[in-house]
Amino acid sequence: NAGVTQTPKFQVLKTGQSMTLQCAQDMNHEYMSWYRQDPGMGLRLIHYSVGAGITDQGEVPNGYNVSRSTTEDFPLRLLSAAPSQTSVYFCASSYSRANAGYPTDTQYFGPGTRLTVL
């Protein structure tokens, strides 16, 4: 299994540009989520999905959109990039509550995308 994959690894954008960060998992996990990580701020939840066709907002959703058309993929869209969105973005996946069971209900993280907005 490849686990959780993210592309691109690095990206530089100009203010106002849009782009999509890709995330895919091959573990048949129902739950997927996007976090951003900034120095001193820990991991903050942007959006999450509990299954194909179902998404919801996390702690810091403004400026981002998501969709979940398949179980495997969960792309994150930046609509109009701003310097405040400069961050490291992590995608994660896990089993759902119904299928969770210690120790398998942990989250698995992708390698991250390092985004700079100029």
Next chain:
Amino acid sequence: GQNIDQPTEMTATEGAIVQINCTYQTSGFNGLFWYQQHAGEAPTFLSYNVLDGLEEKGRFSSFLSRSKGYSYLLLKELQMKDSASYLCAVRSSGGSYIPTFGRGTSLIVHP
């Protein structure tokens, strides 16, 4: 909502023992996770506690007291490679079932 507190930074000596504390406030506690994150890398799972007590896994142990809203991660026989950030994350039974993370503790291990 949830409130999770852990120290920002700790230092320790190679071969020693270090304890990293995490306190939390949440409604409907449903599990606490510890993750390790090396600089420039993704977090990786270390331990999970949902019942009170100590979970031991090699050099790492994690303790939970639900009544006190308190957990700690104990690292024994410290090695230089243990220099990393340690993230405490709490899951609640209501809402998304997605854990909320603390700000992490940066551990520096000196020779």
